[in-house]
Amino acid sequence: MPLCAQAVAILRELYPITGQGEFVFPNQNSAGRVISENTVLKIIETIGYKGKMTGHGFRGLARSILGDMGHRWEVLEAMLSHALVNQTVAAYVRTTYFEERRGIMQQWADYLDKIEVGAAVNAK
Numbered sequence: 001m002p003l004c005a006q007a008v009a010i011l012r013e014l015y016p017i018t019g020q021g022e023f024v025f026p027n028q029n030s031a032g033r034v035i036s037e038n039t040v041l042k043i044i045e046t047i048g049y050k051g052k053m054t055g056h057g058f059r060g061l062a063r064s065i066l067g068d069m070g071h072r073w074e075v076l077e078a079m080l081s082h083a084l085v086n087q088t089v090a091a092y093v094r095t096t097y098f099e100e101r102r103g104i105m106q107q108w109a110d111y112l113d114k115i116e117v118g119a120a121v122n123a124k
Contacts, residue, residue, distance in 0.1 A: 002102035004109035065111070066104060068123040075100050 003011070011024060018024050027033040040055040059080060066076055075097045077084075084090035114121050 002098055002105050004102075004106040006109040006113065007105070062108060065123045066108060069107065069111075071104055072100075075104065079104065 014024065018026065022032070023034050025035045027035050027039075037055060044050065044053055044055070063076055063080060066079075067073070074084075074093075078097050079101050084093060111121055111123075
């Protein structure tokens with residue numbers, strides 16, 4: 001998974017808490033598993049977005065804005081781990097677009113940082 005600088009910084013900060021385990025976000029109730037979708041929904045509820053947003057909603061929002069920024073459809077689909085819709089194409093496409101995805105993730109994080117401080121942003 002390509003990570004932006006901001007995500008790497010957060011993971012380094014979390015390392016003393018979660019660095020000894022197999023997962024960054026382990027399930028506290030079920031050993032050997034990651035947090036559940038319900039945990040994500042509870043976090044979304046806690047920050048005041050109950051009924052307004054979901055985990056998949058955030059993915060869709062990012063996908064739409066990154067598409068508006070001009071990023072290639074197939075790279076964005078790869079970022080979301082979506083399967084190729086055409087089996088013939090899937091048989092030939094072996095790339096992960098890793099470096100391109102890394103750049104897109106950095107651009108997305110920088111975009112969110114601007115929003116956080118109230119700066120004007122333009123997705124186009």
